Amino acid sequence: MKRRTFIKTNFTLTSGLLLFGQQACNSQNNLIQDFGLQLFSLPKMLNHDLRGSLEMISNIGYKKLELYGPFPFSSEKAIKEWEAITPQLGFSGSGFFNYNVSDFRSLLDEYDLNAKSAHIDLHTLNTRMPEVGDAARSLGLECVGIAYIPEGKRKTLDDYKRMADEFNVLGDLAKKEGLKFIYHNHGYGLKEKDDEVPMKLIIDNTDPELVFFEMDIFWTTAGGANPIEYLKSYPNRYLCIHLKDMSKLVYFSKDGSNPQQWMELFPYMTNVGNGILDIKQIVYEAKKNGVKHFFVEQDMVENPKESLQASLDYLKNI
Secondary structure, three states: OOHHHHHHHHHHHHHHHHHHHHHHHHHHHHOOOOOEEEHHHOHHHHHHOHHHHHHHHHHHOOOEEEEEOOOOOOOHHHHHHHHHHHHHHOOOOOOOOOOOHHHHHHHHHHOOOEEEEEEOOHHHHHHOHHHHHHHHHHHOOOEEEEOOOOHHHOOOHHHHHHHHHHHHHHHHHHHHOOOEEEEEOOOOOOOOEOOEOHHHHHHHOOOOOOEEEEEEHHHHHHOOOOHHHHHHHOOOOEEEEEEOEEOOOOOOOOOOOOHHHHHHOHHHEEOOOOOOOOHHHHHHHHHHOOOOEEEEOOOOOOOHHHHHHHHHHHHHOO
8 A cells, every 4th residue: 555545544544433432422422411400490480471481491402391389289288388488489380380280291292391300299299199190190200209308307317217217108109100209408407417417317218219319419518518429329319410500609507407598598509510519520420320310400590591591501511
């Protein structure tokens, strides 16, 4: 082979290998492109214009959704508790936003959106799991769970142990309905209490086949814990994750036990990739350790379109 032909052939082969490598890398990246959205990011917009909001979400590029309750099947107790706080929140819509489950599913299909998870409430899950199961199957949900443990049920370590037992029961009930039960953490229970960390106590005392978790990386950090350490320590226990960034490192003023302390930190939430959290490493460890659903959440964000677009653009380019 002549020298010029050899060089040309070698260059073509090398270029092809580099291109193949890049395509393979992009293919791997595509495995974490399916990011979802927790709808509590834009409740006022949903309340005002549900169709327009869903269309915007779809156009931005989100395809998975996590819903928040209460729902038509929720217990009377849960609905009354919601009605009591909505005046402070400035919106009332939740669940299926006055649609029945079948029509809501059709609406999601219209905009190429899939509901995969839902925050319900403890009382409803304990008393109406068959109704939850019926609605979940109609929607195509995989996960149902709670956004927080009621404050009165987590005062002592014994309370947390009882909560772990209750989670095991709920996990079994959910499994019978073809669902997975998840517990989403806030900032309480992450610091040592009487030589034990309540969050670890719950994980260690629940059945890994029945009880799963949804990590909120903002609340975990604000509660004084490290999201990456939990993901590494408890592989395959976290099924879902909430991705939201922190503009500067902040902690709860007290123990992170009530909504007032949570809302104090809302101003420090920022677009994913715009803050101090190590999002790239968190996403990597989450994927490596069994997290299936990645939901962007920026609670009641002021400019939903711009912020949610910026977060997804960042995540797609990790």
